[in-house]
Amino acid sequence: MSDGDRPMSDGDSPVAGGDQPATNGDQPFADADNHAIGSDQPANSDQPTVSMDQAGIDSDQPTVSMDQALIEGDSADAGAGSPDLDGDKAETRRGRRISTARRKPKFSIVGLFGELFITAGVLVFLFLGWQLWLNDIIVGSSQNKTGVTLAQNWDAPVPAQADRPKPADYGDPVVATAPANAQQFAVMYIPRFGADYSRTVSEGVGTSTVLDKNGIGHYPGTQMPGEVGNFAVAAHRTTHGAPFNQLATLQVGDKIYVQTQDGYYTYVYRGLEYVRPTGVGVLDPVPETTGASPTDRLMTMTSCNPKLSAAERIVGYASLDSWQPTAAGAPAAILATVSAKG
Amino acid sequence: MYAALWRLMPGPVWLRIVLMVVFFAVILALLVVLVFPWLNTFVNVNDVTVGQ
Known part of the structure; x- marks a missing residue:
């Protein structure tokens, strides 16, 4: 857990402390919100890979990367000693679900017809x-x-x-x-x-x-x-x-x-x-x-x-x-x- | 449809690209060799003779 402990402070400083120290300090709810937003567009450069790596957090994989540690630190920080912990995690899960949906779009009948029509148009031009x-x-x-x-x-x-x-x-x-x-x-x-x-x-x-x-x-x-x-x-x-x-x-x-x-x-x-x-x-x-x-x-x-x-x-x-x-x-x-x- | 096709392709990205190109080339060849000539027999906008 020393890994998890060390990034906790890291996660604290760039997101909560480094960017908006005064606001976060005064408003704990805004802080929690910020973390939710932060999981999508965080201040530090490691973030784009966050949603991908989050999968590793829940499954408790032993090899925890730097990114995962950061997020863990983030959520732990946001929920430390507060009942918001669950809400924050739910927020994170929803974020993951959205990004999963973005990667594998569900079957869409409109999309299918759209592709069929485009294909038909291309075929007509090919024939001509x-x-x-x-x-x-x-x-x-x-x-x-x-x-x-x-x-x-x-x-x-x-x-x-x-x-x-x-x-x-x-x-x-x-x-x-x-x-x-x-x-x-x-x-x-x-x-x-x-x-x-x-x-x-x-x-x-x-x-x-x-x-x-x-x-x-x-x-x-x-x-x-x-x-x-x-x-x-x-x-x-x-x-x-x-x-x-x-x-x-x-x-x-x-x-x-x-x-x-x-x-x-x-x-x-x-x-x-x-x-x-x-x-x-x-x-x-x-x-x-x-x-x-x-x-x-x-x-x-x-x-x-x-x-x-x-x-x-x-x-x-x-x-x-x-x-x-x-x-x-x-x-x-x-x-x-x-x-x-x- | 095409996304599903992409997911069906095995192997790494470069292999998928190669397979997709081959796949569409085969489709195009079938169209040109078989489908279009057949379809063309129904398209008669080109009467060139005079007659009653």
């Missing part, structure tokens, strides 16, 4: 981030790779420069027959959309069969690349790789290259139009002119407008500028993209 950004990057790069792989399958040895056919020999563009639904039959290169832009064109415009997976879809029944009439395609402007994300950034005169097994079709961008979702006139061989007989070789690209909405359609037009067979090699502008194939 995935849908509008991350998935576009993943799917877009995968579509670019698919385009490169498809073009690789068509690889034929390109003759040396001298042996290649001259432009005069190219003749009219070769027109393939439309393939089976969802089959990828062409690769589209649009340098304006990025040097590595190489997306496949598949037959059909089914959402789950073509547009969500393969990228660009060819309207069945419209003309094929290089054919007189209208080669009409559709693709997502946002999400699922968004092949036509930057459709509105095309500038008049921009080149759009379509590669098939037969060769390269170079289209030149002509302009934009915005139509209602029912505006099927843009798919006509002569756009918006039903029944007219076509003389031009056009390409029509449709996507949604505004972005993330299905309210309207954005329609881009291009016309065929030139054609060259596979044996003539790729046009110079996309040579790097085409020959960058893994």
Whole structure:
């Protein structure tokens, strides 16, 4: 008990005597109150650990630390020769209970719902981030790779420069027959959309069969690349790789290259139009002119407008500028993209 | 909920932190690989074709 005796004076001097000697001396109740407060915010620097250490006081642990001794001294001092002793101890116990509650909060239904709502909010933002950004990057790069792989399958040895056919020999563009639904039959290169832009064109415009997976879809029944009439395609402007994300950034005169097994079709961008979702006139061989007989070789690209909405359609037009067979090699502008194939 | 999860984790604080990071990384991976693509099939705000 010599340990307990020694700190008694210590506990007396900083709390009761050192800080407010006159007040404490005159008012014993205030003194007791002060100790109660003191157990929470005491004057000496050891206090923050008090509530933790108090557990040791009641259980009478033999190894009494400096802090515990101090508190013991405090309460003993406050209750010395007075009936307040029990009240003071109760005060101390309540203090401990509060601090215990602070460490281990009881299960709260409000808290649970709060965390659930916060979690739901975070999940919504995660989904949006995935849908509008991350998935576009993943799917877009995968579509670019698919385009490169498809073009690789068509690889034929390109003759040396001298042996290649001259432009005069190219003749009219070769027109393939439309393939089976969802089959990828062409690769589209649009340098304006990025040097590595190489997306496949598949037959059909089914959402789950073509547009969500393969990228660009060819309207069945419209003309094929290089054919007189209208080669009409559709693709997502946002999400699922968004092949036509930057459709509105095309500038008049921009080149759009379509590669098939037969060769390269170079289209030149002509302009934009915005139509209602029912505006099927843009798919006509002569756009918006039903029944007219076509003389031009056009390409029509449709996507949604505004972005993330299905309210309207954005329609881009291009016309065929030139054609060259596979044996003539790729046009110079996309040579790097085409020959960058893994 | 998360406090209970924290208490469920064994070991010292650094191990708990590592376990929590792993736990949430697994959850995130499951979301991205399985849940989000499935959920996306119900979100169709992107009609891109013209038709009657």
